[in-house]
Amino acid sequence: MAKARMQEPETGDGGLHRRMLDALGEAITSGQLEPGRRLTLDELQREFGVSRTVARDTMRVLETMNLVQSRRRIGIVVQDPSRWNVYDPQLVRWRLASPRRDDQYSSLTELRIAVEPLAAAGAARRATSGQRAELAGLAAELRAFGEAGDLESFLATDIAFHRLIVRSSGNEMFAALDGMIAEALTGRTRQGRMPFHPRDEALDAHARAAEAIAHGNPGAAEGAMREVLQEVRTALNLD
Amino acid sequence: MAKARMQEPETGDGGLHRRMLDALGEAITSGQLEPGRRLTLDELQREFGVSRTVARDTMRVLETMNLVQSRRRIGIVVQDPSRWNVYDPQLVRWRLASPRRDDQYSSLTELRIAVEPLAAAGAARRATSGQRAELAGLAAELRAFGEAGDLESFLATDIAFHRLIVRSSGNEMFAALDGMIAEALTGRTRQGRMPFHPRDEALDAHARAAEAIAHGNPGAAEGAMREVLQEVRTALNLD
DNA sequence: GTCACTCAAAAGTGTTATCTTTGAAATGCG
C-alpha cells in the first residue's frame, strides 16, 4: 500500500511534534492565546491534524514550561505570563520572535548587566589558563575589528567574548545564559542600537577585563566588566 | 457517612507521570545515572510498571529540560550537566534534594548577589505604590524580629522582603527567581550559615533599601541592596 | 587474504488508533 503520506523532511528538522510545539508556543507567548483560554486535546488534534499522542506530549512539554496547565474535565488552560519559566531557551526564542520582542530584549539586557560583572569576577578566580589566553586573544581581535569598522566580525567576536566569560565563570547558572547573551547582542546590532564605530572606552574596558581575568584579579575584572556594560546601561535608560 | 475515599491531596499531585519524572530527575541530577548512560523505553516501562504512553511523555519532559536526548535506534541518552536547563525550578528542586546540593546553593547565591541590586533599582523605578508600602512594612518587621532574636519569623519576613523586591522589579526574568531565592534563603538558615542575631548593619541596609525604593531612588536602592548582600558575599568568599 | 562496498536485518524510537479508568464539574432530584 503506497501511502502517499510523504512527510516533507526539509522543514528544518521535521518532527510533527516540533511544529505543533512551535506554533502553540508562539501563539501563547505572543498573547494570541490569552491567559485563561481553555483548549482541549480533541480540538488541538483536529486543528493540527495530529494524533492524540502527539497532542498529548506537546501539551506535556508546554506544561513543564508552565505555559499551560492541564486539568481533568477542564481541559488545558493557558497560564498567566507571571508563571512562565522565562529562562527556558525555547521560550526565550519564541518571545524574541513575537511582536513583543522588545520586552524580552530589555529584560535580557538588564540580566546581562546584573550577571556579567560577577561572571567576570568568577572567571578571574576559576577560569582555566586556556580560557584566560583565549579571552585575551578575543579582546585583541575585538580592538582590531572595532578600529577597522568591521561590524559583522566585531559582533561575532563580541559574542564569543561574552559567552566565554560566562562559561568560564565556574557558575553553571551564569554559563547557562550564554545562548541568551548571544541573542541579546545579535538583537542589539540588528535593531541598530549599536554605535557604528565601537567607542574607544568600550574597547579599553574589554581589554582591561580580559587582562584582569588573565591575572586572576576578581575585583578589577568585575569593575572592568561594569564599564563594558555601562553603555548598554545608558542605552536602556538605567542611569 | 465519611466515605473513606479521601485521596490524600498532599502527595504533591499523585500522578503516575509525576512520580516517574521525579524519580528519574533525581537520579540524573544526583549523578546516579551518569551522562552518556543509555536507557530504553522498554526498560523504563518495565522498571516503573507504566505504559509506553507514560514512559514516553516523561522522557519528552526530561528532553525539554535537556537532561536526556532521545534518538532513534539509540535510545535515550543522559546528557552532560553543562547542557541542562539549570533555571528550571523543578530541576533546581531536584538538585537541592541531591547530595550535591551545596553546588546548587552557591550558584544560586552568586546569582542573587548579581541580580538583587539591579532588581532593587528596578523596583525603585517601577514598583507600584502598594508594593513600596509593603516593602517598608517588611523592613520594619525585619528589624523587630531581628532585635527580638526570633529567627524563624525573621527568615519568613526576609524571604518575603527579597521576593517582593524581585517581583516588583518590572523585569520578569528577575521576578522568576523568586522561588529560588526563597529556597536559597531557607537553605542558608538550615545550614546554620546565618548569624544568630542579624547584624545591625544588615538591618539598616534593608531599611535603606526599602526607603530608597519607596522614594524612587534607583541608585540608592542598588547601593543599599549591595550592602545587604555583602555579608552573603563574604560568606561565599567572593571578596 | 584483505579491503571496500552493498544490502538486509535488527533495534529502538516515532506515530497512530482505540479502549478503559478516573476525577471533577454540572445537573437534576428530593
Add this chain to the structure above:
DNA sequence: CGCATTTCAAAGATAACACTTTTGAGTGAC
C-alpha cells in the same frame, strides 16, 4: 439547599505500524 447522578475531558493502557540508524554478513576486486 444538599445530595446523588450524569457527563465531559484528561490519564493511562495496549497494540500495531512506520521510520531510521547501526551493525554486520556477504560479495567482489585487488
